[in-house]
Amino acid sequence: MKIRVLVVDDHPLFRDGVSRSLSEDGRFEVVGTASSADEAVVLADSLAPDIVLLDLSMPGGGLAALRRIAGRAGAPRVIILTVSEEDDDVMQALKAGAAGYVLKGVGAEELCGIVADLAGGRSYVAPALAMSVLSAMNEPPGQGKPATLIDTLSKREEDILRLVAQGKSNKEVGRALDIQEKTVKHYMTTILEKLQVRNRTEAALLARDHWRS
Structure with missing residues (x-):
């Protein structure tokens, strides 16, 4: 078969x-x-x-x-x-x-x-x-464990979130990072899932609070 x-x-x-x-x-x-x-x-x-x-x-x-x-x-x-x-x-x-x-x-x-x-x-x-x-x-338990949800983001995801937190649209983020707008949308889906938030506004607020502290 x-x-x-x-x-x-x-x-x-x-x-x-x-x-x-x-x-x-x-x-x-x-x-x-x-x-x-x-x-x-x-x-x-x-x-x-x-x-x-x-x-x-x-x-x-x-x-x-x-x-x-x-x-x-x-x-x-x-x-x-x-x-x-x-x-x-x-x-x-x-x-x-x-x-x-x-x-x-x-x-x-x-x-x-x-x-x-x-x-x-x-x-x-x-x-x-x-x-x-x-x-x-093989990492010892607790070592390298992210302290916050923001810390679970990859470098690229963090770069995108920083720009979103500045109020930039997906098109503007894509232009700044030299990637397609569609790719930014895909990354945002993953970012929202990792941060356990419902939309980009909540993600931006969470990011601002995190990076301000």
Whole structure:
């Protein structure tokens, strides 16, 4: 029987390319594709795939989708496929139940091999990130533990939040950091989730209080 895979990414060209590579390999059946966290959760429930290939940056938040999918009974194995090399993203994904963490620079043949291995019960972390993950896991209890929610943000997330706290729009933040407005929106979704706030105004107020103290 073929390994049933759900591919989740909000970039159509990348999503279609991954789906095509898996289908042409012969070991996989792509049972569905999704472009948002909510859609991923719904399809993971209704299609019952063996594997969910999930990007971190998407509407609704990849980590949020991971937690919702992995928390269900009989959940599929979730593989994060992302551009993020942030240690915090890797650790949060693994703690939330991801079976693997793969970087998007991987080739089609290697990706198919990784997915097949993970479907067989193995785990995987991109070699470039494995050392930092091991270091974090071997850290003495309490050492390096963030003092506040702000401290859980990556360097890029903190840079974005500082500009948002100054009242800048997503477009202005993107221009200042030389990234796309869409990318800023994705980062903001993750920032709101990490800070446990409902909107950018609450995030900005929390940031101002933190950096003023």
